Amino acid sequence: DIGNDTSYIFTGLDLQDGDRYYVNVRATDLIGNLSAVASSNGFVVDLTEPNVSSISIPTATTVPLFEDLNLAFTLSEPVLNAEVLTSAAITLPPRTDYTLVDSTTINVTVYAPFTSGDEISFTIQKLTDRAGNMGTTQEFSYPISYLADYDLDGSIGVVDFNEFVTGWSNKDLERELGPVTGSAPHLIPNRDGEYTSQDGMAFYYMWHWYNGQAGKLQAKRLPLIGDELGINYTNDQLSITPPKDAHGSEIIINYPQDQIQILSRLNTSYDGIAKSLAKTDTLTGQVLAHTLVEKENIIFDLDVRSRQEITIQVSYEFIDKGNEMIGSGFIDYILTPIPTEFSLKQNYPNPFNPITTINYDLPKDAMVNVMIYDILGREVKSLVRGVKEAGYHTVTWDSKDNAGSLVSAGIYFYQIQSKDFVKTKKMILLK
Ligand SMILES: [Ca+2]
Numbered sequence: 001d002i003g004n005d006t007s008y009i010f011t012g013l014d015l016q017d018g019d020r021y022y023v024n025v026r027a028t029d030l031i032g033n034l035s036a037v038a039s040s041n042g043f044v045v046d047l048t049e050p051n052v053s054s055i056s057i058p059t060a061t062t063v064p065l066f067e068d069l070n071l072a073f074t075l076s077e078p079v080l081n082a083e084v085l086t087s088a089a090i091t092l093p094p095r096t097d098y099t100l101v102d103s104t105t106i107n108v109t110v111y112a113p114f115t116s117g118d119e120i121s122f123t124i125q126k127l128t129d130r131a132g133n134m135g136t137t138q139e140f141s142y143p144i145s146y147l148a149d150y151d152l153d154g155s156i157g158v159v160d161f162n163e164f165v166t167g168w169s170n171k172d173l174e175r176e177l178g179p180v181t182g183s184a185p186h187l188i189p190n191r192d193g194e195y196t197s198q199d200g201m202a203f204y205y206m207w208h209w210y211n212g213q214a215g216k217l218q219a220k221r222l223p224l225i226g227d228e229l230g231i232n233y234t235n236d237q238l239s240i241t242p243p244k245d246a247h248g249s250e251i252i253i254n255y256p257q258d259q260i261q262i263l264s265r266l267n268t269s270y271d272g273i274a275k276s277l278a279k280t281d282t283l284t285g286q287v288l289a290h291t292l293v294e295k296e297n298i299i300f301d302l303d304v305r306s307r308q309e310i311t312i313q314v315s316y317e318f319i320d321k322g323n324e325m326i327g328s329g330f331i332d333y334i335l336t337p338i339p340t341e342f343s344l345k346q347n348y349p350n351p352f353n354p355i356t357t358i359n360y361d362l363p364k365d366a367m368v369n370v371m372i373y374d375i376l377g378r379e380v381k382s383l384v385r386g387v388k389e390a391g392y393h394t395v396t397w398d399s400k401d402n403a404g405s406l407v408s409a410g411i412y413f414y415q416i417q418s419k420d421f422v423k424t425k426k427m428i429l430l431k
């Protein structure tokens with residue numbers, strides 16, 4: 001077909017993906033003269049499907065709730081077409097824009113705010129390269145942070161409490177939360193540019209959702225950092241002294257609930273927001289309190305129901321203004337119950353032979369005498385003489401007098417004497 005273009009179809013070639021091939025042509029005329037060889041520029045065989053080779057933010061990274069999410073999906077090769085679908089686990093898909101840039105990058109923007117604790121997934125599909133190969137569908141997911149989890153650690157803790165209250169006090173709208181709709185943890189924020197009780201409620205919902213979960217009220221075996229815990233108590237108050245630079249605290253106390261109840265106090269600051277958030281489970285004997293402190297002590301109310309020593313577990317963490325941890329620890333702390341007033345109890349057993357027990361209560365340290373008298377008022381025995389500590393005390397009498405001899409059956413009197421209290425009771429020795 002001399003002088004004309006022509007075409008030829010090759011079949012049965014074993015072309016390799018990614019290799020470059022050339023077509024060489026040489027002509028022979030009727031006499032048999034050979035032409036020079038003409039070569040094509042070559043072509044590359046493309047049998048591979050395009051896919052996403054990297055993403056600007058690694059998948060599974062927690063995404064802040066209030067920031068638009070911008071992602072760049074880099075493709076393994078140029079494509080002619082790409083499609084992105086967005087979905088959310090909890091709510092409707094958020095509004096999304098995407099563009100294909102230079103055939104090799106898909107830029108995606110998803111518009112905040114999202115739903116607290118949601119998860120956003122991107123489906124990348126119909127990636128089509130210039131050879132017409134279409135990639136398989138790929139999916140990438142990102143968890144959304146929880147509302148009020150300012151430090152993105154997955155918990156609503158004392159740092160978040162500090163951030164919220166500081167934001168509220170400074171009218172810092174970056175930290176604003178509400179109003180919200182829905183229920184915790186999947187609250188949907190719709191910020192209105194001001195701090196109102198709705199913002200406080202949003203924080204409160206999230207705090208209670210997180211700290212109400214199983215195990216959150218369990219005292220933690222935290223390492224000792226900083227000084228040992230300053231702790232004191234009276235008959236109805238436990239007082240913890242925070243370190244000098246403390247600004248926020250987490251205290252968890254576990255207690256034997258049949259011997260004592262320990263309750264947090266809810267303090268409210270001058271501008272109406274709580275300075276302390278607490279969760280108490282009186283059935284299992286657990287209390288957790290997050291408190292913002294200004295050099296004052298952290299107070300718990302005590303309802304002591306035992307005369308015996310009571311062991312409680314206390315874990316504590318203190319942070320400074322900048323949310324840096326400045327102290328932590330875990331202690332077994334022993335409380336010696338202190339009565340509210342002087343008292344002398346009826347002896348038991350009564351009547352008795354020959355041993356009986358006498359209980360007496362001292363609300364403060366005191367010089368104390370406990371004496372036994374006979375029915376004529378003569379001293380029989382001095383049972384206690386000296387300074388005794390505040391607390392519940394027990395003494396027994398074995399029916400012996402000061403000389404060590406057993407006394408005869410009959411009516412006896414026992415008397416407690418201290419500076420502020422004198423009381424006498426009667427008992428009967430039977431033989
Ligand atoms: Ca390809």
Ligand SMILES: [Ca+2]
Nearest residue numbers: 149153155157
């Ligand atoms: Ca947090």
Ligand SMILES: [Ca+2]
Nearest residue numbers: 178179192194
């Ligand atoms: Ca608001």
